[in-house]
Amino acid sequence: MLRKLYAWTLSLAGRKAAEVWLAVIAFVExxxxxxxxxxxFVPMALxxxxxxxxxxxxxxxSSVAGGxxxxxxxxxxxxTIAAPVLEFYGKLEAFERLKAQVTEEQLNLLLVTSGLAHLPPIKIVTILAGVVHIKLWHFIVSAVIARGLRFYLLAFLLRRYGEAIQAFVEKRLGLILGAVAVLLVVLYVAYKMLLG
Structure with missing residues (x-):
């Protein structure tokens, strides 16, 4: 099912309404x-x-609005709505564990790592932020920074280097952003250990 969904999403890039579809996909993602x-986004920008x-x-x-x-x-x-969606994706149990353990500081870190590198998936963090009642303005600022950084970095790379960078973007950019996310987590843990 995931491959069909991926192929369908990719097919939207060639349509006249591709920009509208980009907004829709970014919102629901x-x-x-x-x-x-x-x-x-990648085939459209190329x-x-x-x-x-x-x-x-x-x-x-659109991504921030979806968030x-x-x-x-x-x-x-x-x-009534979020728990059944999470259960449909097989994420409800993991979500409940995360909800029980996460602190506000950790959630702030997750807002950045999920926005940059989908670690954990952004839909999980957006719902979690609402469940634990993170202030909406704080959530919006975090989302704008993290999602904006991701999309504008992609835009910069694709505009500047074109198809020559496509393989890098598709295969390695996620890894690099993931490494940045892990680095942020390590820095956070080191900071907490230094404080006591």
Whole structure:
């Protein structure tokens, strides 16, 4: 099922309404959808490199709006809507464990790591932020920074280097952003250990 979903998402890049689809995919990725917006963003930015930053803007705004929807689901409709969605994806048990253990500081870190590198998936963190009642303005600022950094970095690389960087972006950028996310976690743990 995931391959079909991925292929369908990728097929949207060639359509006239690709920019609208990018907004839709970026929105639902941040709250309920399994396939990242990058799948659509990368071929679109390669096909029309002069629009890469415009696409980054659309993806960032839509992703943040989707994150707000995820936050609202967690805050107001966890039991009735969010929990069944998480159960559908087989993530409810892991989510419940995370919810029971996460501190506000750790959640702030997760907002950054999920926005940059999908560690953990952004939809999990947006819902979790609502469930644990992170202030909405704080959530929005974190999402704008993390998601904006991801999409604008992609736009910069694809606009500047074009197809020559495509394989790197598809295979290694996620690893690099993942490494940055892990580094942030390590720095956080080291900071906490130094404090006591």
């Amino acid at each position: 941040s709250s309920v959808f399994l396939v990242p917006a990058d799948v659509l 096909a029309r490199r002069e629009r890469a930053y415009r696409y980054a803007f659309v993806a960032t705004v 707000i929807a995820g936050w609202l689901l967690g805050y107001y409709a966890y039991a």
